[in-house]
Amino acid sequence: MGYVLIMSPLDIDSIHGLYRKALPSGFLRRLGRQFGLRRGIYSLGVVVWLMMRQRLQTNGSLAQTVRELRSPAGRKLLPACKRVRDGRISAGTGGYCQARQNLPIEAVNLMADEIFEHLRAQLRPGCPGLDQPVFLLDGSSIRLAAQGDLPEHYPPVANQHGSSHWPVLKIAVLHDAVTGLAMRPRWGPMNGPKACSEQQLAVQAMEPLPAGAVLLGDRNFGIFGMAWKAQQRGHPVVLRLTAQRAKKLLGRALQPGLEEEVVWRPSQWDRRTHPDLPADAAVSGRLLICTCPGAREPLLCLFTTLLLPAAEVAQLYGLRWNVETDLRSLKHVLRLHQWSCRSAAMMEKELVLAMAAYNLVRAVMWLAAERAGVPPRRLSFSAVYGAIECFLPYLLAAKTKKTRDRYFEQMVALAAEYKLPRRRKKRCYPREVWGSGSRFPTRKGCHGKIEN
DSSP states (O other): OOOOOOOGGGGGHHHHHHHHHHHHHHHHHHHHHHHOOOOOOSSSHHHHHHHHHHHHHHSHHHHHHHHTSSSSSHHHHSSHHHHHHHHOOOOOSSSHHHHHHHHHHHHHHHHHHHHHHHHHHHHOOTTTTOOOOOEEEEEEEEOOOOOOOOOOOSSSOEEEEEOOSOHHHEEEEEEETOOOOOOEEEESSSSSSSSSOHHHHHHHHTOOOOTTOEEEOOGEEEEEEEEHHHHHHOEEEEEEEEEHHHHHTTTTTTTTOEEEEEEEEEOHHHHHOOOOOOTTTTEEEEEEEETTSSSSSSSEEEEEEOSSSSHHHHHHHGGGGGHHHHHIIIIIISOOSSOOSSSSHHHHHHHHHHHHHHHHHHHHHHHHHHHHSSOGGOHHHHHHHHHHHHHHHHHHOOHHHHHHHHHHHHHHHTTTTOBBBOOOOOOOSSSOOOOOOOOOOOBSSSSSSSSO
């Protein structure tokens, strides 16, 4: 996979330096005036950085984040106000909590979008044979804490036996296929009267896509509605179809190696779920039937509106698996698999800024990949994340630019060593999951009563 990098290690002298270049002081001042935010120790830029810093910490607690402000490194992040000069910085979390609560979600969205656009303009990714960027589309779910107003906004699943305990959030993400940079996600409740599907969220996520960007999606998004919405926005697609849908679209039995031009028209089910479709709605493209020897499903059915040869389209679709590992990194490394927030408003802000912190790590991976001479996807996200966590206090505490540059070079050199191994042969054991035994009775009801 080819890629282009125009950012040199001296362009960003630290992770916080990268953050400041993506969100310059002039941009933050305009945003503060727009939303009427007060100045002080916890200014707009400081609060957003601290919330991102929480995601770059193993602990990630409010107390740990505020304690860092009392250190020599942390004081460099604060504005030059009288309280900072006098050293009157409280170790309590009350001021930080209030600043987090007062932070408008609209301002957070604008800042996350600005960070993404800045990094994407710096890195300028590209796929061989394509002039337009490629984005990977996928969806997932996140379990929330059953407290505050979260169960009201994101109801737990319910059936004939009653309601479960955990609120569940559904999310749709778009990641750059080469860099791994993540656009701001879209989310909604998984259950309840306002429940939304991943396809609905994906349509919302497509709105800010760069012009002409290619969309890669699995079978969950291989439906007419997604292909139609992408066509209306000028985005080529490579979508995997189920064998049944591909057979119906083709009008006959599937044959390995088949490549045929088709006109995809909505079915009755498509029109029921998308009543806004015009009477003449149709998407022209090609149906490709590829073989996957040794796979659980031997036939790979792809619908594409690209003009690339079939072999190149299949190779391009092979990049889609990267979004699965991206989601794993977000959930397990940045701790998005379960939240501890007590309000829906705070959860939304933390989710958006977690994606922004993820993008900063991806930028460092680009620099490390350039040093190692490998594609950035060959590096381990969790290992590079660990290198950043190790060096970040030294970068922030450095007194001179020369010292800071030296630490940053050492961090990038360390990150460049974390190459993922290439699997040269098949796994010699089946993929299995250990069962989770339970020695305790199941909690019944919502009043804390336990029945044996």
